[in-house]
Amino acid sequence: MSHVQLSSSALERLVARRTFPLHRRTGVCRNLFGPVDHDELSRDMKAKLREVAERDQQRWNFNFEANTPLAGDYEWEEVSAEKTPAFYLGSAQQSGRDLEPPTPVKQRPSLDSDVPETDAPGDVMERLAAPGSSTGPAETNQENRADKLNSGSPRRVPCVRRKRTSAADNNTHITDFFVKRRRAADMMISGDTRHLSKSPIPLEQTPRKRIR
């Protein structure tokens, strides 16, 4: 299962799954739903968030924004650091999460990989996950990007399949996350067949499959 041969069409499929807009694949770019009123959207979002925040506030009778308790079913008290397990304190005890070794994607040598195609798995993953590579924040907004494509803005992302820069930003984390997860699972299941750092990433394990 870890030696899936990926043809270039499989790669396309993989990429297509991870990138939302259709124009990534077809080269035909249309703004199907008309222009987006970003002010309206933003207003709606804020209203929704306010609604959620109010519900939270009511449920816990606590004003999370001001970090102050309100009257209600929960009797709030402020306790000092010494009187509570360190875990509940914000951060000092969350040691060293930032010192974790980097995600295995980039460490992993793909030398002994059986995958025959020209793109090494790591390369594909990196392109899919390239953190912010050459992609400005503006392009992560899907509607705006479509807009720009139509209007021929100089910052547009050309509809060429090999340019996958727009998979950046958030997808980075998804990929990271699942590669980590995947490894955890591998390790538990496969026992001691091979040292992990040498096994190729099973590319067929896309996020979609993992969720189910």
Next chain:
Amino acid sequence: MAHCTSFPYEPVAEIGGGAYGTVYKARDTESGKFVALKNVRVQTDQNGLPVSTVREVALLKRLEQFDHPNVVRLMDVCATPRSDQETKVTLVFEHVDQDLKTYLEKAPAPGLSSDRIKDLMRQLLCGLAFLHSNQVMHRDLKPENILVTSQGQVKLADFGLAKIYSCHMALTPVVVTLWYRPPEVLLQSTYATPVDIWSTGCIFAEMFRRKPLFCGESEMDQLGKIFEVIGLPQEEEWPTGVTVSRKNFPAVKARPITDFVPEINEQGAKLLMQMLTFDPLKRISALNALEHLYFQDEETSNQDETL
């Protein structure tokens, strides 16, 4: 965000996420149960919270549905936008009065009884087996984030939040505890769920000793202290592709674990050594540890008595 104009600065007390401040704790007057708030800061962009954060929260909520007895309850997750760059995420947890660190410190003179240790260990491993079977690694298991209720129930805390914390961490000066770190993490090799078993082994030993087993001051020092106990691993066991060479360490031989944990019984010592195994692939799993003879003698002897 509109309301942020009235909050251009955060209150001073919250810097460092309240590390030196206070915690809000409440009693539910209906159930009599306690909850506590834990705040973390998450960086946001124009798309809002990072997808990774949302995903981690979703995972924690899914785990929550199992209602596992050895995992701390996460009751709610509340997001409050702070600015365009930052959102405060408040995690509402059940409140447990003490952690294992305090529990061990408070234990009267000879320390915990061997039965008590066995019970704590069984619960700890149960919680861990549950997390691992859901493909969640803890990665930072230590006495401070193992909670012990007044009834002696063990509850693991602080797992699955790595992505949420990662931003927070970057903003907070932190004293890093290396004492529970396994060799593969210290060597910056690849790692997975066996990391938690190593930490569990360190904690197991500490329950008897009432002081940590390996108190390193740096990564290298920590590795050195580990090898003084388990011996320098064979060349072929050393992970490939790591920058730290095996040659940096003296060729020490393994010493009997009872030199360091004299109170432990024979089966306990065997289990401990299977947890403190250098090669993560040869280290015992949480599930297998629960099947270990160490946990079985008590039951078999009870059975003998009743027969």
